[in-house]
Amino acid sequence: VIDLISGNDTEDLDTLAHSAVPWLIDSGGPYFRRLFADYLAEEVLNWSLRPSSELYLGGARLLLDRGGACIGGHISVKASLVASRRRADAVCYLWEHREGAEGERRQRFLDDIADFFGVVPQHAFYLSKIGLLPEHRRAGYGRILLEDVTRLAREAGCSSVFLHVAAEATARDFYKRSGFEEVREHVNAPHSLHYISMSLPLGAQSSRKGKYP
Amino acid sequence: VIDVQLQEIFRSVLRIPDLTLTDQLTADEVPGWDSISHVRLMVAVEATFKVSFSASQLAMLENVGDLKRLLRSLIEQKDQKRAEPRR
Numbered sequence: 518v519i520d521l522i523s524g525n526d527t528e529d530l531d532t533l534a535h536s537a538v539p540w541l542i543d544s545g546g547p548y549f550r551r552l553f554a555d556y557l558a559e560e561v562l563n564w565s566l567r568p569s570s571e572l573y574l575g576g577a578r579l580l581l582d583r584g585g586a587c588i589g590g591h592i593s594v595k596a597s598l599v600a601s602r603r604r605a606d607a608v609c610y611l612w613e614h615r616e617g618a619e620g621e622r623r624q625r626f627l628d629d630i631a632d633f634f635g636v637v638p639q640h641a642f643y644l645s646k647i648g649l650l651p652e653h654r655r656a657g658y659g660r661i662l663l664e665d666v667t668r669l670a671r672e673a674g675c676s677s678v679f680l681h682v683a684a685e686a687t688a689r690d691f692y693k694r695s696g697f698e699e700v701r702e703h704v705n706a707p708h709s710l711h712y713i714s715m716s717l718p719l720g721a722q723s724s725r726k727g728k729y730p
Numbered sequence: 731v732i733d734v735q736l737q738e739i740f741r742s743v744l745r746i747p748d749l750t751l752t753d754q755l756t757a758d759e760v761p762g763w764d765s766i767s768h769v770r771l772m773v774a775v776e777a778t779f780k781v782s783f784s785a786s787q788l789a790m791l792e793n794v795g796d797l798k799r800l801l802r803s804l805i806e807q808k809d810q811k812r813a814e815p816r817r
Contacts, residue, residue: 567785567786567789568786568789568790569786569789569790600758601758601792604757604764604765604768605788605789605790606789607765608765608768608769608772608785608788608789609785609786609788609789610785611765611766611769612769612772612783612785612788613785615769615773627766631765
């Protein structure tokens, strides 16, 4: 019924990147809305289409419907790569908006939220984005995506999965039910940002295995 | 020549007078070399060598050696263009 592919296994990634923008925006939550403001859709598409983005570097797994359209997916990488990926993204963003009328976008980026989330534990697998188009939620696809993330994390030899979620997001309950523990709170009052760090230890196989066939 | 000029740019922008550039050197190893100072560095490199970088080219750089290779290829392209006879 549905297919899960790696971003670098398709020649049609540019088209898929366009269709991924809605759930990527949703996945970025209030942080993206604050960071990119009125240019949200434009900037997320720019980011998706850069050869340096995780979509192209193989960190993305895209959920396709029968017609081959992207209805959701996740982007996750080993924690050891997070700092260099973030720096590459930041460099691209600052470079593209380095002068003239676009200075306002740059300033917003530099305005103390670029490093908002802090360091990801070195042995973790970092779940950077996960999402589904609204009409495909509550159909079990979220669990399929999360199982894919934990499988990749184990294959990469990581001891946990780590993520950041907006405090008010409904996904927070989904992660808790899936075994994630809340480990840290990030509050940035001036920008009304409130996020939670969550971690899923991967020591033993989940006892819930088999419950969701 | 590129090596010497690059080292001067890095020393002056990062304000580390005794910094020695090696091809393997990465941003993680140098205090103060973050994304903002990286953009300052690249602006200075562009101005010095009269070349221009795209954001994607910059994002793919992993270390100083990558930067030198990119810089050499851009300078080469520029020289070839100049050598082409005008029609």
